Amino acid sequence: MSNRKRIIFSIALIFALLAVGLSSYFIIERLKEEGAAVTVTVNGDEVAEYSLEIDGEYELNGGTNILVIENGYAYMKSANCPKQYCVNYGKISRTNEKIVCAHNNIIVSVVRAGEEIFPN
Amino acid sequence: MNTKKLTFLSVCVALAMILSYVESLVPPFVSVPGVKVGLANSVSLFILYAYGAREAACVSIIRVCLSALLFGSAVSLIYSLSGAVLSLVGMIILKRVPIFNILAVSVSGAVLHNAAQIIVACLIMENAAIAYYLPALIISGTVAGVAIGTLAALLVKKLSKIIM
Secondary structure: OOOOHHHHHHHHHHHHHHHHHHHHHHHHHOOOOOEEEEEEEEOOOEEEEOOOOEEEEEEHHHHHHHEEOOOOEEEEEEOOOOOOHHHHOOOOOOOOEEEOOOOOOEEEEEEEEEOOOOOO | HHHHHHHHHHHHHHHHHHHHHHHHHHHOOOOOOOOOOOOOOHHHHHHHHHEEEEEHHHHHHHHHHHHHHHHOOHHHHHHHHHHHHHHHHHHHHHHHOOOOOOOHHHHHHHHHHHHHHHHHHHHHOOOOOHHHHHHHHHHHHHHHHHHHHHHHHHHHHHHHHHHH
């Protein structure tokens, strides 16, 4: 196989991967709707659900992370991990948007209106 | 394995360790965990092309284990080892496919590394939510793979003559 063919096929593979990545990103973006609440999952168990309409500041996982809800957006105000990915992730408000803190195994995920809030 | 080869591969392990350490010092420039350039992979790629699959696997696995021992934890070892193994398998297979060059091998290694880390994260967190980051990691892996592949191609071109 000539060098030229190798270059063509390799560039095709690179563009195919970019296309897969970009299209799945845009599909996920398009499927997002206005969210109504956030659920908090710690160590794989859903431990809390907070409405996005009520401003508040919540300590998660015994205080390792502080979640703030303000003007319909949720964001992580502080975390005790070294890299601060979850704090830098910014604000979320649309369904399926997530803030993940892998260090403390916390997932904050936006859910849509109509989903049962506080099922107990 | 002769002494010259053993010495050269050991120096490569040391170089790869330094590269991954230096990279860990740079603050993350995007807030998605797992997005990185993967400088150490340029060493694995270079060994894969200059020597072969066995040597590349040795250098990569030893580098990951030593780095985790010195700078990491048990959890970071699981993450990096799974990434290293899956990307090595992918790169070794793609290198044998006669229609791809070093860029495609590098990109597949980078994307598979990120995919392995997502899979491990899902297993450790017992939740598939982190797969939400997969599109971003496929794109960042492709871009990083092109950069590292270009670097490795340069290394192979310039250094192949002096090592054999």
